[in-house]
Every structure is written in structure tokens, then in C-alpha cells.
Amino acid sequence: MSRPFNFSAGPAAIPEEVLQQAANEMLNWGNSGMGVMEMSHRGKEFISIYEAAEADLRELLAVPANFKILFMQGGGLAENAIVPLNLSKGGTADFVVTGSWSQKSFKEAAKYAHNHLAASGEASSYTSIPDAASWQLSSDAQYVHICSNETIHGVEYQELPDLKALGCDAPLVIDFSSNVASRPLDWSRVGLAFGGAQKNIGPAGLTIVIVREDLLGHALDICPSAFNYKTVADNNSMFNTPPTWGIYMAGLTFQWLKRQREGELTGVAAMEARNKAKADFFYDYLDHSQLYVNKVDKACRSRMNIPFFLRDESRNEAFLAAAKERGLLQLKGHKSVGGMRASIYNAMPMEGVRALVDFMQDFERTSA
Numbered sequence: 258m259s260r261p262f263n264f265s266a267g268p269a270a271i272p273e274e275v276l277q278q279a280a281n282e283m284l285n286w287g288n289s290g291m292g293v294m295e296m297s298h299r300g301k302e303f304i305s306i307y308e309a310a311e312a313d314l315r316e317l318l319a320v321p322a323n324f325k326i327l328f329m330q331g332g333g334l335a336e337n338a339i340v341p342l343n344l345s346k347g348g349t350a351d352f353v354v355t356g357s358w359s360q361k362s363f364k365e366a367a368k369y370a371h372n373h374l375a376a377s378g379e380a381s382s383y384t385s386i387p388d389a390a391s392w393q394l395s396s397d398a399q400y401v402h403i404c405s406n407e408t409i410h411g412v413e414y415q416e417l418p419d420l421k422a423l424g425c426d427a428p429l430v431i432d433f434s435s436n437v438a439s440r441p442l443d444w445s446r447v448g449l450a451f452g453g454a455q456k457n458i459g460p461a462g463l464t465i466v467i468v469r470e471d472l473l474g475h476a477l478d479i480c481p482s483a484f485n486y487k488t489v490a491d492n493n494s495m496f497n498t499p500p501t502w503g504i505y506m507a508g509l510t511f512q513w514l515k516r517q518r519e520g521e522l523t524g525v526a527a528m529e530a531r532n533k534a535k536a537d538f539f540y541d542y543l544d545h546s547q548l549y550v551n552k553v554d555k556a557c558r559s560r561m562n563i564p565f566f567l568r569d570e571s572r573n574e575a576f577l578a579a580a581k582e583r584g585l586l587q588l589k590g591h592k593s594v595g596g597m598r599a600s601i602y603n604a605m606p607m608e609g610v611r612a613l614v615d616f617m618q619d620f621e622r623t624s625a
């Protein structure tokens with residue numbers, strides 16, 4: 258029996274091979290007689306799982322040696338506080354607000370830093386990203402925060418800003434919750450990247466933080482020890498019990514990613530080619546349709562989350578019901594934006610996007 262295609266924004270679809278392997282190993286991992294959830298995080302079995310996951314992620318994302326990879330908890334929203342607690346030194350933090358998620362980051366950080374809004378996409382209803390040359394960056398910013406892919410509004414940076422070229426020495430912080438591992442990342446432009454796992458990597462409960470070493474050790478005194486990046490780094494993410502199941506599942510996803518091929522390309526580069534093909538195909542269909550529309554500026558359309566609207570919104574409920582009937586799940590848009598949203602992360606194959614477009618054509622035809 259083949260499974261339906263799941264377009265959830267998060268927690269989102271996980272590759273079937275990964276789920277199958279986890280099921281096979283559920284009661285007895287590697288002949289240890291234990292399931293992963295039952296193991297000591299300090300035992301040799303789990304340490305081997307942790308070390309492989311860390312090494313595979315480092316390889317997949319080409320993370321330089323002077324960056325630490327931390328496996329934490331609390332999700333993206335907790336990082337909205339944890340980042341300023343660690344990086345702001347109580348000084349200024351700059352934000353570029355391009356949708357709901359960077360807006361939330363901006364609001365939360367104000368408890369710990371002097372926030373400055375360097376640029377906002379609000380005037381365009383968050384359908385475009387303000388040109389980096391127009392950003393009003395502070396001369397004393399401790400860091401500059403952006404969200405590399407706005408999961409709700411469907412806008413994505415096609416290239417990360419080069420702060421040095423803009424005359425700014427502050428480290429760039431990116432919330433990459435919803436596009437991590439979907440494309441290669443230029444670490445020369447980044448000081449810290451964080452993301453919850455539940456969009457593109459595994460189950461909810463694991464948060465990935467990748468931070469340049471020189472940014473460790475500056476936390477405010479009020480920073481909880483378990484959220485102090487230096488403490489977490491010094492203890493190899495085992496100051497407190499890490500989310501062991503999430504790390505294991507992420508590790509299986511990393512192995513799956515390493516097996517992916519597109520022509521000559523492997524790993525994240527292969528995913529980028531596949532993600533681009535999927536998104537181009539879907540946007541091209543939307544742009545030529547009479548019934549459906551996407552409102553995002555073509556220069557910053559997300560490859561991961563594609564919001565779209567029926568021109569006749571009275572047909573929304575019928576659309577969702579008919580989609581479900583065809584095995585196309587969780588297409589309802591976020592309540593703050595409305596309409597529909599197709600999230601097509603790494604785990605969504607091209608066949609899923611084709612099945613969605615086939616359905617949408619049929620729906621348009623039968624309801625014309």
C-alpha cells in the first residue's frame with residue numbers, strides 16, 4: 258500500500274525509508290537488545306549514533322571546522338530568546354523582518370537586547386524581501402538576524418546577504434528551520450544558524466544550532482546553563498540529556514540524504530537540484546492557471562513552502578476535501594495568510610508534486 262503525499266508545513270513528512278528503518282530498529286537497535294529511546298545517552302551505543310549524526314551533518318552542510326554543531330531542545334521559538342541571551346551582550350541586535358517568523362524573533366529578543374528594525378517587508382504584506390543595500394544596519398549591532406525561509410509567507414533568500422560587503426562586521430544569524438539541508442549554505446556569510454528539526458530533518462524536539470567558535474562564551478549571566486552555547490558545546494551537547502530519539506532520527510535522515518543522487522550531484526547539492534525542479538514545476542503551473550495564484554515576488558519565492566489561493570475562495574473547503582480524497586494531505590494554508598500552502602521539503606518526491614498538479618488541473622476542470 259502506498260502512502261498519501263503529505264504537504265504539511267511541520268511537523269512534516271519524513272522519508273519513508275527512514276521511517277521504515279526506525280520501525281525495524283524500534284525494539285532492538287544494532288543487536289543491543291535496546292530501543293534507542295531506552296539507551297543511556299552516555300553509553301557507547303548512543304555515543305556512536307550521536308557521533309555519526311554530527312559527522313554526517315557536518316559533511317552534508319560542509320560546516321567548517323571552526324563551527325560547533327549543537328543538538329539542543331526548545332525549537333525555533335526558544336532560540337529567539339537563546340540567541341540574544343548568548344550573543345547580544347545586552348547591546349544592539351538588528352533584525353530584518355520578512356514574515357511571521359522573523360517578526361516573532363524580533364519581538365522575543367527585545368526582552369534581552371536593544372532591538373533595531375533594519376528593514377521590513379511589511380509594506381509588501383511580506384511578499385518580497387527588501388534589497389540588502391537598503392537595510393539600515395546599526396554600527397554597534399552585536400548580530401543581524403534574518404529568517405532564511407519564511408515558512409508561512411513563502412519567501413526565501415536565494416542568496417544570503419554579505420554583511421561585510423555592506424560595511425557591517427556583525428555576525429549574521431539565520432533561522433533556517435524550514436530550509437536547512439535543502440540547498441548548500443555559504444558559511445563565510447554566517448555566524449550562527451539555528452533550526453527546529455521538524456520541517457526538514459526529523460521529529461519535533463530536536464533543535465540544531467551551528468555556531469562559529471568565537472561567538473561562544475559571551476552569554477548574559479541570566480542565561481540558563483542548559484541554553485548557554487559554550488556550556489552545551491563544552492559538553493558535546495550532553496550538559497543535560499539531549500533529545501536522543503530526535504538525534505537518532507535526524508541521523509537516519511542524514512544517511513538518507515547522503516544516498517541521494519541527481520545526475521552527478523549527491524547529498525545536499527542533489528536535493529537542491531531536485532527542490533528547484535519541484536518548485537519551478539509547481540510555480541510554473543500556478544502562474545499559468547486561471548484558478549490558482551501565488552502572490553510572492555518571483556525573486557524570493559520559497560522552494561520549500563508555496564502558499565497559493567483559489568481565485569474563488571468559496572471553493573476552499575471543496576478543494577481540501579477532494580485533495581484528501583486523492584491522498585494529498587495537509588494543504589490548508591496558515592490561518593494568518595489563508596488559502597492553501599504546499600510544503601515540499603526534501604522528503605517530498607517530484608511524483609508528489611506531479612500528483613498535486615494533476616489533481617489541481619482536474620479540480621479546476623470539474624469546477625469550471
Ligand SMILES: *Cc1c(COP(=O)(O)O)cnc(C)c1O
Pocket residue numbers: 267331332333334335358404406407408432433434435453456
Ligand atoms: C517552525 C518554525 C519555527 C518554530 O519552531 P518551534 O519548534 O515551533 O519553536 C521557527 N522558525 C521557522 C522559520 C519555522 O519554520
